[in-house]
Amino acid sequence: MIANLEQTFRWFGPADEVTLNDIKQTGATGIVTALHHIPCGEIWTAEEIRKRKAIIENAGLKWSVVESVNIHESIKIGEANRDEYIEKYIVSLRNLADNGIKIVCYNFMPVLDWTRTHLDYRLPNGASSLRYDAIALAAFDLFILEREGAKADFSPAIQQKALAYLENISLEEKNLLCNTIMAGLPGTDEVFTVAEFRGYLERYADVDANKLKQNLYYFLRAIIPEAEKMGIKMCIHPDDPPFSILGLPRVVSTKNDLLDLVNAVPSPSNGITFCTGSLGANLNNDLPKMIDQLGKHIHFLHLRNVQHETDGSFHEGEHLSASTDMFAVMKAVIREQYRRLKDGRKDVAIPMRPDHGHKILDDFNRNTYPGYSIIGRLKGLAELRGLEMGIRRMFFE
Missing domain, CATH: 3.20.20.150 (Divalent-metal-dependent TIM barrel enzymes)
Structure with a gap:
C-alpha cells in the first residue's frame, strides 16, 4: 500500500x-x-x-x-x-x-x-469560469496598450477581428478588460495602469x-x-x-x-x-x-x-x-x-x-x-x- x-x-x-x-x-x-x-x-x-x-x-x-x-x-x-x-x-x-x-x-x-481576459465566463450550466480570449487580448495589446511592435505579432486577420471585438463592447467592458489583464500578483488587489505597464515594458526592452x-x-x-x-x-x-x-x-x-x-x-x-x-x-x-x-x-x-x-x-x-x-x-x-x-x-x-x-x-x-x-x-x-x-x-x- x-x-x-x-x-x-x-x-x-x-x-x-x-x-x-x-x-x-x-x-x-x-x-x-x-x-x-x-x-x-x-x-x-x-x-x-x-x-x-x-x-x-x-x-x-x-x-x-x-x-x-x-x-x-x-x-x-x-x-x-x-x-x-x-x-x-x-x-x-x-x-x-x-x-x-x-x-x-x-x-x-x-x-x-497568470493572465486571463474574463473572470466571469458563464458556462451552459450557469457556472462561472475563467477565460483567456486570444482576440480580446490582441484587442487590448493593439488598440488600448498600443504596444510598439504589436502589429508584427498578429496576422492581418487577427488584427481585423480584434478591432471588431473592441468596437462591439461598451466602455465599461473595455475598462473591465483592462483591469482583468493588468491584475497584479495573486492575493493582492493591485491592478497596474496602462502607463505603469508601459513602464515595465521599457525595462524589459532588452x-x-x-x-x-x-x-x-x-x-x-x-x-x-x-x-x-x-x-x-x-x-x-x-x-x-x-x-x-x-x-x-x-x-x-x-x-x-x-x-x-x-x-x-x-x-x-x-x-x-x-x-x-x-x-x-x-x-x-x-x-x-x-x-x-x-x-x-x-x-x-x-x-x-x-x-x-x-x-x-x-x-x-x-x-x-x-x-x-x-x-x-x-x-x-x-x-x-x-x-x-x-x-x-x-x-x-x-x-x-x-x-x-x-x-x-x-x-x-x-x-x-x-x-x-x-x-x-x-x-x-x-x-x-x-x-x-x-x-x-x-x-x-
Missing part, C-alpha cells in the same frame, strides 16, 4: 473569505499559502512566518507548501541590484526552513502572473527569451545550493499562458524548457510545480509523457483542466472532462510515486491541490479571489480524489 497524494488547498490568509474551517471540511489536510502582505522582494521574517503557521496549525491543518515567495523584477531583468534581492530571498528561505516549511513554489513570469532564461539560471545558481543545505525544495510554476504575451518572453512553457531548467543546476532542490492547466494550454505538451520524463523533479502538483477553443483561446473546464486527459495524468503521477518508493525516496505523498475551480451554487455569494471558490474547488478535489483511488485500486494494488 502506497501513500496517497497529499491533498492541499490554497488559502490567501486571514482576509480570505474561504476560511480554514471551510477548507478542513473539504477533507484537505495541507494548506498552500504565502505572506501576501509582505511586498515582493522583502524578507519574510521568522516572526511573520511563525504567526501564519500558528493560525494554520490551530485550525488542525498543516502549512504544506509556500505559494509563492515571489521574485523581484530586478532579478528577472538582471538589473545591477539583483544580488541584493537574491540575498533577501535566501534569508526568507532560511526563515521558512527554520520553521519546518520545506516546499516553495515560485514563478519567473515577467511583470504579470530582455528576450534567452536573456530571461539566463537570468533565471543566475538566480538558481545562487539559491539552489543554499536551499539544498536547508532541505528546501524549490518548484517553479510554468508560465500561464505558456506562450509570449504583450511582448514579454516566456521561458517555462514546454518540456524542453523544464529539462533545461533542471539540468542548468542539477539538485534535488531544483524542481517543478507541475500545473496541468498551464502546461495543458499548450497543445504541443504531452502531459503524461512529461510526467514520465520529469517526474523525479516534481515537488508539487496543480491539477486542473482547460478547454481549448479557437484562435488560441481557452477557458477553465471541468477537472476531469476538458482537453487534458486527467485519467492519463493521474496514472502517470501514481507511476512516479511507485518509482520513488522503489528508489527509497521519502517524498512519495506529493502535495497536490485542485486549481481554478468554477463558481457554483453558494460560491456566487462569496467575494473570493478569481478561480478560488470554495465549492467549485471542493468539487474538483472530490473528483480528483475519486480518480486517484480508482486508478490505484485498478492498476497498482
Whole structure:
C-alpha cells in the first residue's frame, strides 16, 4: 500500500473569505499559502512566518507548501541590484526552513502572473469560469496598450477581428478588460495602469527569451545550493499562458524548457510545480509523457483542466472532462510515486491541490479571489480524489 497524494488547498490568509474551517471540511489536510502582505522582494521574517503557521496549525491543518515567495523584477531583468534581492530571498528561505516549511513554489513570469481576459465566463450550466480570449487580448495589446511592435505579432486577420471585438463592447467592458489583464500578483488587489505597464515594458526592452532564461539560471545558481543545505525544495510554476504575451518572453512553457531548467543546476532542490492547466494550454505538451520524463523533479502538483477553443483561446473546464486527459495524468503521477518508493525516496505523498475551480451554487455569494471558490474547488478535489483511488485500486494494488 502506497501513500496517497497529499491533498492541499490554497488559502490567501486571514482576509480570505474561504476560511480554514471551510477548507478542513473539504477533507484537505495541507494548506498552500504565502505572506501576501509582505511586498515582493522583502524578507519574510521568522516572526511573520511563525504567526501564519500558528493560525494554520490551530485550525488542525498543516502549512504544506509556500505559494509563492515571489521574485523581484530586478532579478528577472538582471538589473545591477539583483544580488541584493537574491540575498533577501535566501534569508526568507532560511526563515521558512527554520520553521519546518520545506516546499516553495515560485514563478519567473515577467511583470504579470497568470493572465486571463474574463473572470466571469458563464458556462451552459450557469457556472462561472475563467477565460483567456486570444482576440480580446490582441484587442487590448493593439488598440488600448498600443504596444510598439504589436502589429508584427498578429496576422492581418487577427488584427481585423480584434478591432471588431473592441468596437462591439461598451466602455465599461473595455475598462473591465483592462483591469482583468493588468491584475497584479495573486492575493493582492493591485491592478497596474496602462502607463505603469508601459513602464515595465521599457525595462524589459532588452530582455528576450534567452536573456530571461539566463537570468533565471543566475538566480538558481545562487539559491539552489543554499536551499539544498536547508532541505528546501524549490518548484517553479510554468508560465500561464505558456506562450509570449504583450511582448514579454516566456521561458517555462514546454518540456524542453523544464529539462533545461533542471539540468542548468542539477539538485534535488531544483524542481517543478507541475500545473496541468498551464502546461495543458499548450497543445504541443504531452502531459503524461512529461510526467514520465520529469517526474523525479516534481515537488508539487496543480491539477486542473482547460478547454481549448479557437484562435488560441481557452477557458477553465471541468477537472476531469476538458482537453487534458486527467485519467492519463493521474496514472502517470501514481507511476512516479511507485518509482520513488522503489528508489527509497521519502517524498512519495506529493502535495497536490485542485486549481481554478468554477463558481457554483453558494460560491456566487462569496467575494473570493478569481478561480478560488470554495465549492467549485471542493468539487474538483472530490473528483480528483475519486480518480486517484480508482486508478490505484485498478492498476497498482
